[in-house]
Amino acid sequence: MTGKTLYDKIWEQHVVAPFEGRDCLLYVDRHLVQEVSSPQAFASLDQNDRPLRRPDLHIAVADHAVPTRRRGHPFADGLARQQVDRLRENAEKFGIAYMPMNGDRHGIVHVIGPETGFTLPGCTLVCGDSHTSTHGAFGCIAFGIGASECASVFATQTIRQTRQKTMRVNLEGGLPAGVTVKDVILALIAEIGTGGGVGYAIEYAGSTIAGLSMEARMTLCNMTIEAGSRVGMVAPDEVTFAYLEGRPLAPEGEMWDRAVAAWSNLRSDEDAVFDREITFDTSVLEPQVSWGTTPEQTGAITGVVPNPEQMTDRGRAARIRKSLDYMDLTPGTRLNEITIDRVFIGSCTNGRLEDLRAAARVLEGRRVAGSVKAIAVPGSAAVRLAAEAEGLHEIFLAAGFEWRDSGCSMCVAMNDDRLEEGERCASTSNRNFEGRQGKGGRTHLMSPQMAAAAAVTGRLSDVRELL
Amino acid sequence: MDKFTSLTSLAAPLLENAIDTDIIFPARFLLLLDREGLGKHAFNEWRGPGFVLDTPPYDKAQILVTGENFGTGSSREQAVWTLADLGIRCVIARSFGEIFYSNCFKNGVLPIRLTGTEMEAVESAAEAQTPLTVDLESKTVSLPDGQVIPFDIADHHRRALLAGLDEVGMILADHSQTIAEFEERRRTATPWLDLSQDKLDALAEDGA
Numbered sequence A: 001m002t003g004k005t006l007y008d009k010i011w012e013q014h015v016v017a018p019f020e021g022r023d024c025l026l027y028v029d030r031h032l033v034q035e036v037s038s039p040q041a042f043a044s045l046d047q048n049d050r051p052l053r054r055p056d057l058h059i060a061v062a063d064h065a066v067p068t069r070r071r072g073h074p075f076a077d078g079l080a081r082q083q084v085d086r087l088r089e090n091a092e093k094f095g096i097a098y099m100p101m102n103g104d105r106h107g108i109v110h111v112i113g114p115e116t117g118f119t120l121p122g123c124t125l126v127c128g129d130s131h132t133s134t135h136g137a138f139g140c141i142a143f144g145i146g147a148s149e150c151a152s153v154f155a156t157q158t159i160r161q162t163r164q165k166t167m168r169v170n171l172e173g174g175l176p177a178g179v180t181v182k183d184v185i186l187a188l189i190a191e192i193g194t195g196g197g198v199g200y201a202i203e204y205a206g207s208t209i210a211g212l213s214m215e216a217r218m219t220l221c222n223m224t225i226e227a228g229s230r231v232g233m234v235a236p237d238e239v240t241f242a243y244l245e246g247r248p249l250a251p252e253g254e255m256w257d258r259a260v261a262a263w264s265n266l267r268s269d270e271d272a273v274f275d276r277e278i279t280f281d282t283s284v285l286e287p288q289v290s291w292g293t294t295p296e297q298t299g300a301i302t303g304v305v306p307n308p309e310q311m312t313d314r315g316r317a318a319r320i321r322k323s324l325d326y327m328d329l330t331p332g333t334r335l336n337e338i339t340i341d342r343v344f345i346g347s348c349t350n351g352r353l354e355d356l357r358a359a360a361r362v363l364e365g366r367r368v369a370g371s372v373k374a375i376a377v378p379g380s381a382a383v384r385l386a387a388e389a390e391g392l393h394e395i396f397l398a399a400g401f402e403w404r405d406s407g408c409s410m411c412v413a414m415n416d417d418r419l420e421e422g423e424r425c426a427s428t429s430n431r432n433f434e435g436r437q438g439k440g441g442r443t444h445l446m447s448p449q450m451a452a453a454a455a456v457t458g459r460l461s462d463v464r465e466l467l
Numbered sequence B: 001m002d003k004f005t006s007l008t009s010l011a012a013p014l015l016e017n018a019i020d021t022d023i024i025f026p027a028r029f030l031l032l033l034d035r036e037g038l039g040k041h042a043f044n045e046w047r048g049p050g051f052v053l054d055t056p057p058y059d060k061a062q063i064l065v066t067g068e069n070f071g072t073g074s075s076r077e078q079a080v081w082t083l084a085d086l087g088i089r090c091v092i093a094r095s096f097g098e099i100f101y102s103n104c105f106k107n108g109v110l111p112i113r114l115t116g117t118e119m120e121a122v123e124s125a126a127e128a129q130t131p132l133t134v135d136l137e138s139k140t141v142s143l144p145d146g147q148v149i150p151f152d153i154a155d156h157h158r159r160a161l162l163a164g165l166d167e168v169g170m171i172l173a174d175h176s177q178t179i180a181e182f183e184e185r186r187r188t189a190t191p192w193l194d195l196s197q198d199k200l201d202a203l204a205e206d207g208a
């Protein structure tokens, strides 16, 4: 008998009832609830007169719609305010722990889940948000679901799911100076495409992984959905346990020891067979920037805007032509000559302490270029407080950045942080789709230090020249 | 949920790849709290003269024909609600974003994957403004020239759409006992996965 993959092991532990084929009724250990995907799901409980089965396995926080200029600023009445209020009322009504907007536990769902120890190895975790893949960094099966599935979790603590195929991505060779895991995942998506992971749960392994912090692993798993795969995971190890120990919702004392003993077995067996396996050499990578309107339209900063007229694949050429038209870019332009108007450092991809530190290292002693408007938005209140304790906010402020309160902010442009028509932004978020950061806005994805480099030069820049 | 059995309609050709859910339903409209009436915001940035769903006769189409990876990106179920509100009951694509695909079945919308010459035939019929018939019972798409194209769909998805079933109601009816037994085993095997209300309360209070 062949061995099992990490994904298969956790999956099998959570099957409540098998259905035909690869389908089953899956138990959900953890559900993160936010304001955008939950109102209709809560409403369906009321409409059908159903109770919420396990309020103790949920936590709620409003992150997408909240303003990030909060202290000293009123939250104006309007749709966003109503949506946030609705979440608070629903959490209260159904007995779910709610992290208020102005409290020290506030943050983006995918930042506070790990931060509070709500996210644990070996669990199943869902949220009505596609970047739930982030939590897989802890060696759990975490994936985004739709609002109807949220309703199923509320009422039954289970959902009907199809077991994914498995893919192992071996990242080998470590990271060169100036290159981060954000560059790795962007380059990987450029290689396998936004559809490259569809149908697969991806496990990241290889020598590059062992050296990565939990923050970096989260960035990697976070953007797995941009390769089309709902699940990205890393087997838990000492780095994982050290991160979790002492977190408010993590087990304690004897229970901690029991949990760690169990988690230590959570890895793919030596003889496990994956449906697909690829190896990716990370030692040769350069810092990456996206130039188009899907994350796969990405290249090294040392390169140029590609020319669709020279491509043999007509479908690909047509897509690129359309992207370049939207992005207002000319083939052959050097990427490091593209000037920018805005910089956004934040999001569930790159809004953690390590990300802010990396950006601050570049910004220290430098100033944001003339007309560029730049904001730094910590992923959570805890990240903000920790950064302030280190004095990072002073570096950002001295460089000319605005220093904001936690939330999704300009990653999704649901509050007033958004690009104006035609503005071009260096962004640490995860999606460069048309209109994602505001109608007509143009997004270039990159790592935090690359965004900091762009802020000080006013154009897309190779951070290695500033380190 | 609305049943889906069979449908004959014009099919609107929106022949582009990787139309993501931010295009189908831009994020700023996610602030709306109700599901009703979302159709007017569908494809907001693309709407207007020249856009296929605003161009008669396609404004009445109940079938949308599109490219690869339709509905990729954000998990927002609003992307399905907005199409359903526009009257689209069936989307035929070369492939789909996974979350979008499963969201369709919860809302009485049939997503069909086709490729190769069969997909090309459907695209041509859509562009020629000739009606297609989609029949879920027989799992076929019929073209006016007599060509009948079979499609694949998981059996439970098919049954749920045909009967307009409520999945949550089915789980509660069939599996309540099994779920309770599972939770009992879970409490013994992985007790750290149950959270104490005290800890949760303390956390929420911390935050206040």
Ligand code: SF4
Pocket (backbone or CB within 6 Å): A063, A064, A108, A109, A110, A129, A131, A347, A348, A349, A407, A408, A411, A412, A429, A430
């Ligand atoms: S930061 Fe962006 S990607 Fe992350 S949860 Fe918020 S909106 Fe989604």
